[in-house]
Amino acid sequence: MSQEKFSKSDALMGGEPSAEPLQDDSLLRSAVTNRVHVAEDDCIEMRRLHRFFGETRAVDDVSFSVKRGHVFGYIGPNGAGKTTSMRILATLDLPSYGDALVDGFSVVNDPEYVRRRLGFMPDAFGTYRDVNCQEYLDFFARAYGLVGRERNARLKWVLHFTGTKGMAEKPIRGLSKGMKQRLCLGRALIHDPTVMILDEPAAGLDPRARIDLRRMIRELADRGKTVLISSHILTELAEMCDTVGIIEQGRLLATGSVEEIQHEQATHRELTIRILNDTNQAAQELQARPGVQQLIVDGQLIRFEFEGEVEDQAAIVAWLVSRGFDVAEVSSHKKSLEDVFLHVTEGLVQ
Amino acid sequence: MTIPATQAEDVGAVPQQSHWLDRIDRACERIGDSLNPILVKETRQALKSRQFVTTFSVLLFAALGWTVVGSLSLMPQIYTSPSAPRLLIGYYIVLAIPMLLVVPLAAYRSLEGEIDDGTLELLSISTLSPWQIVLGKLASAMLQMVLYYVALFPCVAYAYTLRGVDLPTTLLIMALLIAAAVMLTILSLFFAPLARSRTGRISTLLAVMLVLLLSEWGLAFLVVNLILFGNPLSTGMMFYIVTSALVFALSIGHLLLTATAAQLTPESENRSTHLRVSMLLFSTVVVGLGALAIQMFDRAAVDILLIYGIVAGVFWLICGSMIAAEREVVTPRVRRELPSSLFARCLLTWLTPGPVTGLVFAVVNVVALAMAGRIAFRYLFDQAATPAIPNPVNPLVMAFAGYAVVFLVSVRLVIGGIRINNNPRVEVGLAALIAVAVVSALVPYSLGLHFNDYREYSYSGWQISNWAWTLLEIFRGRNLEREVLVVAFTGLFAFLGCVLATPHVVLPRRTATPLRVKRERAETGT
Numbered sequence: 001m002s003q004e005k006f007s008k009s010d011a012l013m014g015g016e017p018s019a020e021p022l023q024d025d026s027l028l029r030s031a032v033t034n035r036v037h038v039a040e041d042d043c044i045e046m047r048r049l050h051r052f053f054g055e056t057r058a059v060d061d062v063s064f065s066v067k068r069g070h071v072f073g074y075i076g077p078n079g080a081g082k083t084t085s086m087r088i089l090a091t092l093d094l095p096s097y098g099d100a101l102v103d104g105f106s107v108v109n110d111p112e113y114v115r116r117r118l119g120f121m122p123d124a125f126g127t128y129r130d131v132n133c134q135e136y137l138d139f140f141a142r143a144y145g146l147v148g149r150e151r152n153a154r155l156k157w158v159l160h161f162t163g164t165k166g167m168a169e170k171p172i173r174g175l176s177k178g179m180k181q182r183l184c185l186g187r188a189l190i191h192d193p194t195v196m197i198l199d200e201p202a203a204g205l206d207p208r209a210r211i212d213l214r215r216m217i218r219e220l221a222d223r224g225k226t227v228l229i230s231s232h233i234l235t236e237l238a239e240m241c242d243t244v245g246i247i248e249q250g251r252l253l254a255t256g257s258v259e260e261i262q263h264e265q266a267t268h269r270e271l272t273i274r275i276l277n278d279t280n281q282a283a284q285e286l287q288a289r290p291g292v293q294q295l296i297v298d299g300q301l302i303r304f305e306f307e308g309e310v311e312d313q314a315a316i317v318a319w320l321v322s323r324g325f326d327v328a329e330v331s332s333h334k335k336s337l338e339d340v341f342l343h344v345t346e347g348l349v350q
Numbered sequence: 351m352t353i354p355a356t357q358a359e360d361v362g363a364v365p366q367q368s369h370w371l372d373r374i375d376r377a378c379e380r381i382g383d384s385l386n387p388i389l390v391k392e393t394r395q396a397l398k399s400r401q402f403v404t405t406f407s408v409l410l411f412a413a414l415g416w417t418v419v420g421s422l423s424l425m426p427q428i429y430t431s432p433s434a435p436r437l438l439i440g441y442y443i444v445l446a447i448p449m450l451l452v453v454p455l456a457a458y459r460s461l462e463g464e465i466d467d468g469t470l471e472l473l474s475i476s477t478l479s480p481w482q483i484v485l486g487k488l489a490s491a492m493l494q495m496v497l498y499y500v501a502l503f504p505c506v507a508y509a510y511t512l513r514g515v516d517l518p519t520t521l522l523i524m525a526l527l528i529a530a531a532v533m534l535t536i537l538s539l540f541f542a543p544l545a546r547s548r549t550g551r552i553s554t555l556l557a558v559m560l561v562l563l564l565s566e567w568g569l570a571f572l573v574v575n576l577i578l579f580g581n582p583l584s585t586g587m588m589f590y591i592v593t594s595a596l597v598f599a600l601s602i603g604h605l606l607l608t609a610t611a612a613q614l615t616p617e618s619e620n621r622s623t624h625l626r627v628s629m630l631l632f633s634t635v636v637v638g639l640g641a642l643a644i645q646m647f648d649r650a651a652v653d654i655l656l657i658y659g660i661v662a663g664v665f666w667l668i669c670g671s672m673i674a675a676e677r678e679v680v681t682p683r684v685r686r687e688l689p690s691s692l693f694a695r696c697l698l699t700w701l702t703p704g705p706v707t708g709l710v711f712a713v714v715n716v717v718a719l720a721m722a723g724r725i726a727f728r729y730l731f732d733q734a735a736t737p738a739i740p741n742p743v744n745p746l747v748m749a750f751a752g753y754a755v756v757f758l759v760s761v762r763l764v765i766g767g768i769r770i771n772n773n774p775r776v777e778v779g780l781a782a783l784i785a786v787a788v789v790s791a792l793v794p795y796s797l798g799l800h801f802n803d804y805r806e807y808s809y810s811g812w813q814i815s816n817w818a819w820t821l822l823e824i825f826r827g828r829n830l831e832r833e834v835l836v837v838a839f840t841g842l843f844a845f846l847g848c849v850l851a852t853p854h855v856v857l858p859r860r861t862a863t864p865l866r867v868k869r870e871r872a873e874t875g876t
């Protein structure tokens with residue numbers, strides 16, 4: 001069976017992967033590299049998730065899990081498949097193949113149980129005209145079946161938590177983007193879900209609003225909520241996420257904690273060496289050494305990508321000194337999440 | 351996340367000896383809690399919206415203006431001669447524009463806006479069911495209608511006091527207006543989620559506006575005639591028409607609402623069974639009203655039954671073609687809810703989603719209605735008072751049923767072929783039906799025309815697949831017994847072949863519900 005022949009029906013028939021799809025080489029590879037987690041404390045679980053739109057593989061064999069109370073950062077360029085997989089998890093779309101579980105409930109077979117546990121904040125606001133903030137939240141509280149005192153208490157708490165209490169009576173139309181984001185976060189929180197899915201919540205926010213959002217998300221995780229968040233602002237994700245997943249062209253390229261991923265990529269570092277005498281000659285000789293790539297000479301500074309361990313780095317310095325170059329300064333730049341992202345992905349879009 | 355006790359306590363805290371106003375307030379809140387959330391939201395929105403304020407103001411000013419202008423124009427005869435008809439026509443126009451145009455269009459825009467703005471997705475992941483969403487939209491539209499109606503009621507009462515239109519006619523006009531407004535709102539809601547592309551939406555909007563304008567014009571024609579010339583029908587006929595119109599409106603309204611809810615229901619859930627129950631209701635209504643017509647009338651019953659036969663035939667062809675185009679996959683979710691006992695499996699499997707069960711369901715309904723028609727006509731034919739019953743009814747009914755079954759089986763096969771590499775919507779089934787019907791009629795007719803040197807030629811057995819000509823010839827009284835039998839048996843064999851070729855799909859088995867789901871149901875009491 002070719003990959004393109006898979007349809008939603010495969011997922012609808014049960015969602016469990018069969019042996020047939022593995023005849024495809026690419027699928028075989030990804031099946032080996034992607035772990036399928038099954039654990040009691042996993043709150044979100046993607047099981048070999050696929051979603052095809054015609055020939056386009058929006059999500060291509062993605063498997064990962066998120067532990068209860070953790071914040072998982074979903075990183076990827078535009079068109080990588082983040083939103084598609086988040087929409088599947090939010091029961092708004094069906095996978096072509098595979099399944100996703102929230103608290104052990106399948107998004108394909110038991111969407112209503114998933115929905116009760118889920119707060120979804122899409123990248124679009126989804127607001128109404130001619131209603132104010134309180135009425136908006138009140139409506140969604142009613143839509144989730146909250147009544148009477150419970151609803152009033154939840155409303156009050158959400159307005160307080162998201163900092164929208166002061167504008168409860170204001171019409172949504174007049175709110176700033178940051179305030180609308182807060183309101184939408186409040187809407188996603190109104191029924192007290194255990195899992196939050198936030199699609200690009202920080203997009204277009206000013207620095208202060210982003211800091212506030214980060215604080216709120218961390219607070220939610222501290223209160224035991226599992227958060228799946230996608231963002232382009234990687235420095236922020238690195239600070240708030242317990243684990244991250246890097247996705248490109250529908251494929252999950254790396255997953256784990258930020259430290260784990262950085263450690264995996266640690267052999268690939270950027271070195272800067274200041275040579276006081278004959279920098280160009282030193283650069284020429286360095287270029288010939290194994291593990292040295294993308295060398296740039298900037299005055300007395302030589303910058304290059306170096307593939308090797310710390311010992312190899314020390315050997316290079318010793319070798320330069322032995323060759324008679326005056327090494328005045330050596331600095332090694334540890335890779336940030338952004339560097340890791342750039343290294344892992346190829347900037348491909350589909 | 352738990353709510354801090356201090357916060358929970360200060361909200362809605364009940365004092366020991368509360369004031370009677372507080373008690374009323376709490377009672378109102380309890381009533382509000384039991385209302386559909388969509389109704390609450392839509393009402394809040396509507397009361398603040400420019401559209402409602404403008405429409406309501408224009409309605410009030412127009413009614414006031416017409417009261418003054420209309421009354422002055424009738425002076426001084428207004429004191430001596432009956433003057434209600436002219437004023438009532440004006441009031442009807444003032445009320446009909448918001449009720450038959452503005453409210454249905456607003457309901458259409460409201461549901462379409464939910465889809466456009468992405469709020470429908472947010473609602474679909476809440477605990478609201480698609481039925482609640484649709485009913486909420488309808489209820490809020492009806493609330494607006496009531497407000498418009500109540501605002502104009504004193505004017506109608508004033509017109510009645512001027513004499514010239516009797517109370518039953520006035521009430522009939524108002525009832526017609528309300529029923530038409532509700533039906534048009536339901537129809538507009540049905541159209542709203544139909545198209546997803548921009549071009550489709552524009553086409554749908556144009557179609558809705560065309561239907562609304564035609565209905566506005568048609569009803570105005572009827573109402574003005576009723577006001578000016580009175581009701582020409584006998585009491586019995588009037589009772590029958592009002593009853594049948596009301597029952598048909600309820601049946602079709604339920605079907606359209608169910609279809610709208612089905613369009614909003616996720617793909618993995620059962621979208622078909624409720625629709626089939628609604629269609630079954632329609633068949634029952636047709637049979638019931640037919641029986642009532644036989645009991646109430648003699649010769650007129652034949653015409654009524656013929657009209658019902660055509661309506662039911664077209665209805666089942668349209669619905670059957672779409673049911674036969676359903677997805678073959680019965681999801682694990684749906685399998686869990688299948689009937690499990692032998693008795694329930696025997697009776698309710700027809701309601702299980704899927705194209706083959708759908709085909710069986712549609713064919714059984716077509717054949718059952720055809721048999722009911724035959725029995726009804728036989729009964730009428732045996733009555734001494736109805737000697738003019740047309741003879742060709744029996745072969746006509748048989749031939750129509752045969753063609754219907756063959757067409758539905760053809761649709762099933764065509765869609766089965768399309769489904770190999772595509773995932774077509776059920777509406778494609780209707781397109782396939784039209785294609786099959788056109789081809790089966792046009793091809794033999796064109797061939798016949800060609801072989802007769804493009805001159806007129808008479809009907810022959812070669813035109814058996816030309817359903818239009820065959821049915822017309824039978825209706826004209828021509829004896830086509832052999833052709834009718836061929837069509838009927840072709841339908842029978844095609845149906846049996848189609849069903850026997852896919853027995854595992856016809857009788858899908860119930861699967862067990864996962865323990866996790868059972869536990870959850872027990873905990874939440876769902």
